[in-house]
Amino acid sequence: MPIYLDNAATSFPKPKGVLDQVTDYMKNVGGVPTTGYACKPHANAMEIVNECRIALSRLITGSTPEQIYLCKSASEAISAIMRGVVEVGDKIAISDGDPWPIQVPARELEQKGITVARLPFDHELFVNPKHLAKVAQKVRAVFVSHASNITGTLAPMGEISKVCQEADTMLVLDASHTVGVCPINLKHVKADAIIFSGHKGLYGPTGTAGVYVSPRLSEKLTKLSKTNLSVHQILEVGTPNMAGLYGLLAGARFVDMEGVEKIWCHHKLLRESLVTSLETVKKVKVVAPETWDGIGILSFSAGDLPINTMARLLEERYGLVVGNGLFANEGAMRTLNLYPQGTLRASVGYFNTVSDMEYLATSLARIVGG
Numbered sequence: 206m207p208i209y210l211d212n213a214a215t216s217f218p219k220p221k222g223v224l225d226q227v228t229d230y231m232k233n234v235g236g237v238p239t240t241g242y243a244c245k246p247h248a249n250a251m252e253i254v255n256e257c258r259i260a261l262s263r264l265i266t267g268s269t270p271e272q273i274y275l276c277k278s279a280s281e282a283i284s285a286i287m288r289g290v291v292e293v294g295d296k297i298a299i300s301d302g303d304p305w306p307i308q309v310p311a312r313e314l315e316q317k318g319i320t321v322a323r324l325p326f327d328h329e330l331f332v333n334p335k336h337l338a339k340v341a342q343k344v345r346a347v348f349v350s351h352a353s354n355i356t357g358t359l360a361p362m363g364e365i366s367k368v369c370q371e372a373d374t375m376l377v378l379d380a381s382h383t384v385g386v387c388p389i390n391l392k393h394v395k396a397d398a399i400i401f402s403g404h405k406g407l408y409g410p411t412g413t414a415g416v417y418v419s420p421r422l423s424e425k426l427t428k429l430s431k432t433n434l435s436v437h438q439i440l441e442v443g444t445p446n447m448a449g450l451y452g453l454l455a456g457a458r459f460v461d462m463e464g465v466e467k468i469w470c471h472h473k474l475l476r477e478s479l480v481t482s483l484e485t486v487k488k489v490k491v492v493a494p495e496t497w498d499g500i501g502i503l504s505f506s507a508g509d510l511p512i513n514t515m516a517r518l519l520e521e522r523y524g525l526v527v528g529n530g531l532f533a534n535e536g537a538m539r540t541l542n543l544y545p546q547g548t549l550r551a552s553v554g555y556f557n558t559v560s561d562m563e564y565l566a567t568s569l570a571r572i573v574g575g
Contacts, residue, residue: 207524208561213354213382213502213552214528215404215411222455223408230451237444250447257450260457261415264384264407264465265399267391268417274440275450276414279381280306282400285440286377286416287311287348289426293318295345298337301540302326305533307348307379326537331360334368341372346397351380354532355541355550356493357476357502359387366395375422381405381414385460386500387469397422406468407460408555409453412446468555472501475553475562479503482566488573489566492541492548501553504532508573512546515572523568527551 209217236246238254258270265273276282287310291297299311301323311321322340324332332349341347347369352359362378369376378396380389385406389399396419403413418426423436430439460468476499483489483505492504507515516529528550531538538544551565 207520207526208557208564209526210551210553210557210561210565211526211528212405212554212557213532213550216406216408216554218556219408219410219452220456220459222459223410223452226451226455227410227448230448234447234451237447250445253447253450253454254445257415257454257457260454260461261407262417263461264457265389265391265417268399272417272419272423274416274418274436275445275453276416276440277412277443277446277449279379279400279402279414281442282414282416282440283307283348283377283379284310285442286398286400286422286426287314287346289429289439290346290375290377290422291319292429296320296322296343298322298324298340298344298347300324300326300332300349302331302353302534302537303348303350303379304354304537305535306381307350308536311348326540331358332365334361334364337365338368338372341368341374344374346375346377348377349379351378352382352500352502353537354382354502355504355534355537355548357382357499357552358493359383359499362394362396366393370395375425377422382500382502384415385457385465385468386472388465391417403449403453403456407453408456410446410449413449413453415453416440463555471555472553475557475559476501476503478559478562479551479553479565482562483569486566486570486573489569492543501557502550503552504548504550506543506548507569510573512549515549518572519565519568522572523564525565525568527565 236250238251239247258273261273262268262270283306299307315321324336375397377398380399381402384401399417401415403409404411426436488508490506512529519525531547
């Protein structure tokens with residue numbers, strides 16, 4: 206099996222329990238959580254949905270199962286919430302360093318009369334609270350990425366939360382790369398929504414995601430719904446991905462059993478090892494190399510070969526799978542003067558080791574020299 210270092214795209218391998226639960230549903234269970242049905246498969250499906258909410262709420266300290274909604278993707282949830290909290294004439298704030306899941310619906314809303322304040326970002330690719338403070342009182346909601354999908358740096362959520370609270374502005378957090386990876390506590394991250402992927406740090410299948418929704422945001426979404434929809438109807442559209450939710454439940458339980466603090470320590474160890482190892486290769490340049498505090502995502506260039514060629518050589522010659530490209534973040538790449546070529550990206554998971562980081566650096570040195 207190759208050494209997989211593209212966990213920011215989707216985690217791999219998945220825990221055995223995830224595979225077992227998906228297979229069990231597909232082979233032996235069936236059924237969807239439909240009201241009014243008394244048959245066992247449908248009752249089982251409803252039970253799994255409820256257990257999913259419970260398991261996920263344990264990973265966002267201070268939340269309750271009733272505040273957790275299950276979606277098919279984080280991008281879908283971001284778009285639904287962004288559209289649901291504003292009216293014509295309102296203003297929202299995003300960062301120039303946010304990826305497409307935030308940028309695209311914001312651009313669409315601009316065409317419908319919503320003003321979008323685009324905040325500059327610093328070398329670590331997160332929102333500077335000082336910039337946010339200048340516009341916070343003028344906007345309906347602020348949309349922020351918890352971690353950069355290029356550098357892995359964590360945004361200063363304590364300061365950002367404080368600015369939004371003082372301005373009485375809603376805070377929507379894209380935690381696609383952080384739920385299940387690092388501790389998230391509503392006492393410190395006072396967000397109205399925390400949106401997360403199910404297939405990354407939670408080790409579930411693709412096509413799964415979730416959202417924590419605060420009482421204030423829940424009321425706002427319901428109030429602004431033109432067709433009197435509930436929050437469930439806004440965020441949980443259509444038949445749920447039951448095979449995915451069976452796997453997501455197993456993944457969330459795996460993370461809870463291992464312990465988020467333990468997983469977080471492992472990520473920090475691997476990130477430090479990765480930075481240290483890459484620094485030994487003369488022709489490797491790490492993006493934002495002074496950024497030490499963050500999750501296990503790190504982007505870099507290596508030598509003069511095209512990024513795609515380098516990624517292919519790492520896989521074909523050394524059995525290493527890394528990310529390559531723009532990572533749906535054209536704005537950040539332009540600011541970093543890395544457009545249109547993009548970068549290579551190594552993103553770790555719980556099953557990676559320090560030796561994997563060292564092997565990546567050694568393999569890069571063999572390809573580029575030095």
